[in-house]
Amino acid sequence: xxxxxxxxxxxxxxxxxxxxxxxxxxxxxxxxxxxxxxxxxxxxxxxxxxxxxxxxxxxxxxxxxxxxxxxxxxxxxxxxxxxxxxxxxxxxxxxxxxxxxxxxxxxxxxxxxxx
Numbered sequence: 621x622x623x624x625x626x627x628x629x630x631x632x633x634x635x636x637x638x639x640x641x642x643x644x645x646x647x648x649x650x651x652x653x654x655x656x657x658x659x660x661x662x663x664x665x666x667x668x669x670x671x672x673x674x675x676x677x678x679x680x681x682x683x684x685x686x687x688x689x690x691x692x693x694x695x696x697x698x699x700x701x702x703x704x705x706x707x708x709x710x711x712x713x714x715x716x717x718x719x720x721x722x723x724x725x726x727x728x729x730x731x732x733x734x735x
Contacts, residue, residue, distance in 0.1 A: 637725040640732065643682035645717045650676050656687050678713045684721045684729040688713065704733040 649656075654671035657663045664671075674690040688701045696702045705713055721729040 637723060639723040640720055641682065641723075641729075642718055642720055643680045643684070643729075645678055645713060645715050645719060646681045647679040648676050648713055648715060649679075650674070653687075653689060676713065678731070680719060680721060680729070680731065682721045682729045684731045686731045701733065704735075708732065708734040 651674075652672045653663075653669060653675045654660065656675060656677050657671075660671060663669065674692075676688050676690065677685060678688060679685045686701065688705065690702065691697075691700070696706075698704075698707065702712070709717060709719060711717065720732040722732050723729055
């Protein structure tokens, strides 16, 4: 038995790791990386991240969220999170967009992106 988040709140129910479900994006917040990261030292292990890089935080109705760093120009690398998002869902993140989430072994949902 694990606790799992639903739009109605936290519920205890049997949730299997690897379970895939569909939900939608409920909120997108924009800012810079340092706005969303509480522990910068843990986040930036290589010392190469720019704390002032434009970013968005995407949240879903299933409790999953994803931080996506945005490119400085109009082009993005296809293997960046933004590139993988567009490859998976055919559009940039937007509210009410249908996405798939997978439950991990701890009962948390994670947004699925292409490899």
